[in-house]
Amino acid sequence: MKLRSGSTVLDDVDLKILEALQEDARQTYTGIGKHLGIAHSTVYDRIKRMEQYGIIKKYVVEVDAEKAGAKNITAIMTIYTDPKESEVVAEELSKTPEVLEVYTSLSEELLIIAKVVAENQESLHTFIANSIAPLPGVLRIRTSIVTKKFKDTPFSISSKPKLMFIKGTHNMK
Amino acid sequence: MGSEITSKILRTVPREKAFYFFTSIGNYTGVSASSLKEFMERLNEVDLKSLEFHLYRGDFEKWIDEVLQDPELAGEIRRLPKNSLAGETVRSQLYLAASRRLKKLTS
Numbered sequence: 001m002k003l004r005s006g007s008t009v010l011d012d013v014d015l016k017i018l019e020a021l022q023e024d025a026r027q028t029y030t031g032i033g034k035h036l037g038i039a040h041s042t043v044y045d046r047i048k049r050m051e052q053y054g055i056i057k058k059y060v061v062e063v064d065a066e067k068a069g070a071k072n073i074t075a076i077m078t079i080y081t082d083p084k085e086s087e088v089v090a091e092e093l094s095k096t097p098e099v100l101e102v103y104t105s106l107s108e109e110l111l112i113i114a115k116v117v118a119e120n121q122e123s124l125h126t127f128i129a130n131s132i133a134p135l136p137g138v139l140r141i142r143t144s145i146v147t148k149k150f151k152d153t154p155f156s157i158s159s160k161p162k163l164m165f166i167k168g169t170h171n172m173k
Numbered sequence: 174m175g176s177e178i179t180s181k182i183l184r185t186v187p188r189e190k191a192f193y194f195f196t197s198i199g200n201y202t203g204v205s206a207s208s209l210k211e212f213m214e215r216l217n218e219v220d221l222k223s224l225e226f227h228l229y230r231g232d233f234e235k236w237i238d239e240v241l242q243d244p245e246l247a248g249e250i251r252r253l254p255k256n257s258l259a260g261e262t263v264r265s266q267l268y269l270a271a272s273r274r275l276k277k278l279t280s
Contacts, residue, residue: 075199094242125198133201143199 008053013038017046018056018157025059037129062154072117074146075124079112079130085137086110092135121145179278182243183209192233192236194223207265209241209278213271216264228255246274 008026010018015038020032033040050056082087086103086104090112094102101115118124128141191207194215204219206212216224227233231251238247249270256265 040234056259063253077199080203121198129193129195130189133195133205134189136188137227138201138203140203141199141201145198 008055010050010055013042014046014050014055017043018050020110021047021056022154022156047160065137072119073121073124075116075118076144076146077112077114077116077128078142078144079114079132080139080141081112082137082139083110085135086112089135089137093132096127096131098131182241183275185211185279190240192232192240194227196220196222197224209237209243209246209271209275212237212273213268213275216268216271221261221264224267228253228258228263228267243274246270248273270279 016036017032020027020035025104029040029043033043047056064090079089079093090102093099093112093114098118099114099116103113105111105113116124116127118127124143124145128143132138132141185208188205188207191205192212192215194202194204194206196202202220202223204215212216228250234247234251236241237250244272250267253266253270
């Protein structure tokens, strides 16, 4: 891994380690090293540095909510906002546990797109009516309830070109 | 009716207590009302779909009863023959009830 001014450059070894961890984050350094033909100390060193620079953000468990017995509905909200208030609205949305993802988008109008979960349609409506619609700057809301999920895959390092430039804040000479 | 009760019903409520008009689950029209007067005015502007959505769910009487604390108007709206109301009649019946009540409270 090399660091340039404002950017992090990952080499082939880093990318392969990331790919291995994305497949199974519980693998040992030795296991990854053996698989890639490098020393476990190299794997350790690379992983620690990628953690330090925020390239590896966290290790999480992917839960199958349905199998876990959670009977939730998912909806995608498009929130049209007053441009002056959109940042505040997005921040407020981000604070609520019901909202899982929040994005802003500039098309013809400034939009916030958010993924929200609720127990049922009624609790979804109550949440939007009581917590989202009253936020200053919310002009209107369109909500689509998800009926079937076809794909839900986290970003995978293997799907990107071999050499990556990731914008960062760290400098190293 | 005491002037205190009348003032309470006619007050402007904070935005988190306002009535937000939706056309279906999660679809907010951008129209809201923070007082009985504003509610009456909005009845004439909002999409008919929204009025039908809230009428059949019983949202109007719930808000009028719990937030504006006017059981009389809430009761009148609750008693509207919802199953036989359709189209613009929904709007006119709601407007009539709200305007009549507002007139009574302000006269």
